[in-house]
Amino acid sequence: MSLIHTYQFNPQLFWIRDLSSLFSDFLRYALLSVLVVALVQMAFFRSVSALSRLRSRVGQQSNLSNSVRWLQTQTSTHTDLYSELKELVPEYQERVKKLKKEHGSVELGKITVDMVLGGMRGMTALVWLGSAVDPDEGIRFRGMSIPECQKKLPGAFPGGEPLPEAVLWLLLTGKIPNKAQVDSLAQELRSRATIPDYAYKAIDALPVSAHPMTQFTTGVMALQVQSEFQKAYEGGIHKSRYWEPTYEDTMNLIARLPAVAAYIYRRKYKDGKIISLDHSLDYGANYAHMLGFDDPEMLEFMRLYISIHSDHEGGNVSSHTAHLVASPLSDPYLAFAAALNGLAGPLHGLANQEVLRWIRSIVAEFGTPNISTEQLTDYINKTLSSGQVVPGYGHGVLRQTDPRYTCQREFALKHLPNDPYFQLVSKIKEVVPPILTKLGKVKNPWPNVDAHSGVLLNYYGLTEENYYTVLFGVSRSIGVGPQLIWDRALGMPLERPKSVTLEKLEQLCAK
Known part of the structure; x- marks a missing residue:
């Protein structure tokens, strides 16, 4: 009722x-x-x-496939990266304060003699926000695997490879940007890309025969003259605001590196004919364009190359060097120049050029890349018996095929499946791991990122392998730069580990 x-x-x-x-x-x-x-x-x-x-x-459960942390699925109200970061800094500062206050005495592991004598390998001694390397799954950018980044980060077109600007936003904020945010960041980087004349003159003071990495480091050091951090520090800025001029330096540095790097390439290999920046192109495509490549496939590969080489946690030589040199408040230019000098070592960034040289030596030996499995096996055994290593194989952390190798292979299968050099790389992957496994001394017999990139660059016409490490350096700035900003925002201290003499180590072991 x-x-x-x-x-x-x-x-x-x-x-x-x-x-x-x-x-x-x-x-x-x-x-x-x-x-x-x-x-x-x-x-x-x-x-x-x-x-x-x-x-x-x-x-x-960020280690599960197709999973993305909640933080990364949040949308942002900010179009510009600086505003987004300014909102995040207080939150991260509180997290660090809480960790120090409540858990400062928690032990993270034991240090062994092997670690001390083995280059500190495996020691947990560094905070790195941008990425981490899982022994089985490979690199994760802010918890996201490379396939997840390829799926979720904006590209130049639907279904395209991630834009480096999107990776930069992700590494700095921990959030997935939308296309409008990425486009805004691309425009900001283009607006910062003007190179002072004296930087070019500093490079020109070197002989053209100088290694491209020597010229590159020189160019970065010349850019340091305009360091905003140095000016702010000398003016008496409060330490709580150190991250702000560090942000300015980092963004300026990242923005200007492609033009400096392209200038070196054109100076050394193309008779000094310079190509200007195109304001309609994104970061990766512009770099390829200034080098002299406008094939849409090459532009797309450059986007992929820069993205996957951007970061690889903080313990590798170039990343750790930047963090170490910045710890006494050296500005980002000084820190990154030091990182480049570490990257220039044969056991780090130069590995990619060593791979292509080795592959070319195989072709020179047999007169063609189309060789049999038996011929390739004999050549690999000859390489190993001469006391050399197979370049592009093995990794300090990974115990599986590097996913950065895998995504490049997928790119090649899509765009150049019949290229003889790509087919040779595929055959090498079949032959090398069993041989290295049989030796019993190799923890990881699988290919890493360097095993593939040279062949792709060679296919698209960038054949000068001495230059490949410069490409790596431009890419690495997108990973190192955000960490330098966070180092200043979180007040990371002067890095000063304890060392011992060999005699002291022997005494400790005797006890």
Whole structure:
């Protein structure tokens, strides 16, 4: 029975019969309403709690395929990167303070003699926000695997490779940018890309025969003259704001590196004919364009190359060097120049050029890249018996095929499946791991990132392998730069590990 029907007005009976009934029904329906509201609230808060638990599980299970931490799925209201970062800095500062205060005495592991004598390999001694390397799954950028980055980060076109600007945004903020944010960042980088004349003159003071990495480091050091951090520090800026001029230096440095690097390439290999920046192109495509390559496939490969070479956690030589040199408050230019000098070593960044040289030596030996498995096996055994290593194989952390190798292979299968050099690289991958495994001394017999990149660059016409490490250096700035900003934002101290003499180590072991 409806309330309207129950309380129809009757002037003769209302005051005698329905007054008490009206009060009773009103009380009953009021109690019912309170109960309904309570049930709705309970369901709402249970839903929020369940969603919170789901977010937590997603954050804890970032190692599962197709999973992305909740932080990365948040949308941002900011179009410019600086505003986004300024909002994040206080949150991260509080996290560091809490870790120091509540967990400062927690032990992270034991240090062994092998670690001390083995280049500190495996020691947990460094905070690096941008990426981490899992022995089985490879590199993860802010928790995201390379396939996840390829799927979720904006490209130059739908389904395209991730734009380096998108990787930069991700590494600095931990969030996936949208296309508008990436386009805004690309425009900002182009606006910062003007190179002072004296930087070119500093490079020109070197002989053209100088190694491209020597010229590159010289150019970076020349750019240091305009360091905003140095100016701010000399002006007495408060340490809580160190990250702000560091941001300016880092963004200027990242923006200017392609033009400096392209100038070196054109100076050394193309008679000094310079190609200007194109304001319609993104970061990776512009770099390829200034080098002299406008094939759309080459532009796309350059986007992929820069993205996958950008970061590889903080323990590798170039990344750790930048962090170390920046720790006494050296500005980003000084720190990155030092990183480039580490990258120039044969066991680090020069490995990519060593691979292509080795592959070319195989072709020179047999007169063609189309050789049999037996011929290739004999040549590999000859390489190993001469005391050399097979370049492009093995890794300090990984125990599987490097996913950076895999994504380049997939790119080659899509764009150049019939290239004889690519087919040779594929055959090498079949032959080398069993041979290295049989030796019993190699922890990882699988190909790394360097085993593939040279062949792709060679295919698109960038054949000067001495230059390949410069490409690596431009890419690495996108990983090193964000960490330098966070080092200043989080107040990371002067790095000063303890060393021991060999005699002291022997005494400790004797005890």
